[in-house]
Amino acid sequence: MRTLLLSLLFAFVVTSASAQPVPRWMTLPPTPTLPPAVSSGHAPVNGISIWYATFGSGPPVILLHGGLANSNYWGHQVPELAKTHRVIVMDSRGHGRSTRDAQPYGYALMASDVIGLMDFLGVPQAAVVGWSDGAIIGLSMAMTNPQRVSRLFAFAANSDPGGVKDVTKSPVFMEFIARGQKEYEALSATPRDYKKFVDEISTMWATQPNWTARDLAGITVHTWIVDADHDEAIKRENTEFMAGAIPNAGLLLQPEVSHFSMLQAPQQFTDDIRRFLERKWD
Template sequence: MLRRVIALSLLLCCAPAWAKPRWQELPPTPAPLVGETAGYAAVNGIRLYYARIGSGPPIVMLHGGLSNSDYWGHQAEALASHHTVILVDSRGHGRSTRDDQPFGYDLMTDDVVGLLDMLRIPRADVVGWSDGAILGLDMAMRHPDRVGKVFAFGANADPSGLIEGVEKNPTFAAFIDRAGKEYEALSPTPKDYGAFVDAVGRMWSGQPHWTEADLKRIRTPVLIADGDHDEGIKRAHTEYLAATIPGPGLLILPNVSHFAFLQDPALFNAALLAFLDGQ
C-alpha cells in the first residue's frame, strides 16, 4: 500500500519547472482544530499542555524540537474520525512550562507517560516527528507496555546522525525564525526564546546516545520514515535505524523534507493511516 501511495504521489505532484520545489517550502503552521479540548497535566514539576479531539483508540502526537503541537493539525484532522488524538506540547515548548531540570529525552518521555497516567490511558500509539520521534522510540525501549505502534519520522539515535550546519539551510532557518515568533505568542515565558534554544541545543549536542544493543531491545511495531530531502537527518542514519531495530518498516517520502507533514499532508497522512490502521 505504501509503495502505491508513493508511486501515485510521484505521478500527481509534478510541478512546473519554474516552481519552487516542494521540499524547499515551509507551508503555514495549521491553526488549532475546532473541537479540541485543551488542558494541563501536572507532571514531573511542570504544567504539560495537551489537547484532545476525536474518539476511538488513542494516538499521542509528539512534535519536533522548538515547535509545538499545532504543527500536527493536518494529521490530527485526518485521524480524529477514528481515533482519540492527544496533542502534546513538550516541556518548555508551546504552552507548556519547564523547570530547572536540563532538557533530556528520558525526562520528556516520562512526561508523556505521566500524562497518560493522568488521562487513565494504559496504552497508546505514538506519532512522532524529529524530537517527538525520538521520544516515541525511547518510550518503546523504556515503557514498552505503554505504547502500541510508533510512527517515527525524522529521528536519530545519536548526534552523529545529524547533518552539520542544518541551521544554515534556508528552509530550516525559516522554521527557526517562525518557531521564535510562535514561542513568543504561546509560551508562559515569551521573552526567553534565546535561552530556550540554547537549552534544547545542549540536549541535541549529546542526546540521544543509543547503542545498537539499545535499539535491538525494541519489540514495538515501528515505521522509520523520513523525507528524501531531509535537511537535518542523514539518509544513511535513517537506514541504519531501520536495519537495526527488529522488524521495522522503512519509508522515504518523495519530494519532501523534515517538514513533510506540512509540505505534502495528503501523502504523509496516507502513509500514516496505512501504518496505523492498515488502510
Template sequence: MRNRLLVAVCLLMSFTLAQAAERWETLPPTPTPVVGAKTGYAAVNGIKLYYTRTGHGSPVVLLHGGLGNSDYWGNQVKALAAKHTVISIDSRGHGRSSRDAQPYGYDLMADDVVAVLDTLKIPKADIVGWSDGAILGLDLAMRHPTRVGKIFAFAANSTTAGVKDNVEKNPTFAAYIERAGKEYARLSPTPGEYDAFVEQIGHMWASQPNWTDADLAKIKTPVLIVDGDHDEAIKRENTEYMAATIPGAGLLILPNASHFAFLQDPALFNAALLHFLDDK
C-alpha cells in the same frame, strides 16, 4: 506584435518556473489550532504540559519536533480523528507548556508523556513523532514498552552523529527556527525566554540521543522509520541504520519532501500514517 508578446509571456513563465522552489525547499504555514479540540494542562514532573484531545477511537499521541508545538500537527489531527482519539502534546518548554531548571533529556521528556497518559487514564497509545518527537517515541518503546503500541517515527536520529553539520544554515531550516521563535513569543508562558530555552535544550542535543545497537534491539513494538528524501537535518545512512537495527522495523522514504514533509505533502504523509496505524 502579437507573436512577440506571446514569446515574452512564455519566457516569463519559464523564468518563473525556474525560480520556483522545489516542494522540499518550502516551509508551508503552521496549521491553525483544530477547532473543537478539548484542551488542558497536565501537572507532570514539576511542570505543566499543554495538550489537546480530539476524536474517538483507539488513542494516538502526536509528539512534535524540537522548538515546535502541537499546532504543527493540525493536518494530521484532522485525518486521524475520524477513527482515533488524538492527543497532541506541547513538549516541556515548548508551545504553551512550562519548563523548570531540570536539564533536558529524552528520558525525562518521555516520562512527561507517560505522565500525561496517566492523567488522561490512557493505558496504552500509538505514537506519531516528528524529529525530537520521534526520538521520544523510540525512547518510550525502550523504557515504557507496555504503554505504547505502534511507533511512526518521522525524521528521528539515533545518535548525534546522525544529524547533518550546519543544519541551521539551511534556508528552510533557518526559516523554521525564525518562525519557532515568533511562535514561542506568542504561545509560551515565558515569552521573553526563547534564547534561554534554546540554550537549555541545546545541551541535550549536544549529547543525546546516543543509542547503541543493543538499545535499539530492545524495541519490540511495531515501528516504521520514515523520512523525506531531502531531509535537511538527518543523514540518510542513520535513518537506514535504525530501520535495519530495530527488530522488524519498516522503512519509508517520502519523495520530494524534507524534515517538514507533514506540512509539504500532508495527503501523502497522512496516507502513509493511516496505512501503518490501521493495518492489522
C-alpha cells in the same frame, strides 16, 4: 533583426526559468491551526504543566511534535485521524503552552512526561506518532515503557548526534527557527526566553540521544522508521541504520519532502500515518 530575436529568446528563457515552481522540499508552508478540541487543558506532570488537547474517539494515538515547535504543527493531520481515533496532542516541556522547571532538557525526561500525561488522561496504551524530537521521545518510550506503546511511527529521528546534518546550512531550517521565535513569544509563559530556550535545546541535540545497535535491537514495539527523501537535518545512513537495528522495523522514505513533510505534503503524510495505524501484524 537577429539581435532582436536573440533578445526575445533570452527574455523567454529567463522568464520561463523564474516561473518554475520552487520544489516543495525547499518551502516552509504556514503553520496550521488545530481544530476545536473535545477537551484541552494543562496537566500537572513531573512538577510542570503540560498543555494537551484531545480530538475524536476510538483507539488512542499520541502526536509528538519536533524540537522548537508546538502541537499546532499537527493541524493538517488531526481532523483526518480524529475520524477513527482519539487523537491526543501535547506541547513538550518548555515548548508552546507547556512550562518547564530547572531540569536540563533530555529525551528520557520528556518521554516520562508523555507517560505522565497518559496517566493523567487514563490512557494505558497508545500508538505514538513522533516527528524529529517527538520521534526520539517515542523511541525512548518504546525502550523504557514498551507496554504503554502499541506501535510507533518515528519520522525524522536520529540515534545519536552524529546522525544530524549542519542545519545552519539549510535556509528552510533557519526559516523554521525564526518562525519558532514568533510562535514561542505568542504561546509561551516565558515569551522573552527564546534564545535561552534554543541554546538549551541545541545542547540536547549536540549530546543526545546515544543509542547503539544493541539498544535499538531491544525495541519490541511494532515500529516504522520514516524520513523524507530531502531531509535537511537527518543523515540518510542513520535512518537506514535505525531501521536495520530495530527488529522487524519498516523503513519508509516519503518522496519530494524534507524535515517538514507534514506541512509540505500534508495529505501524503496523513495517508502514511493512516496506513501505519491500520497495518495488521501477525
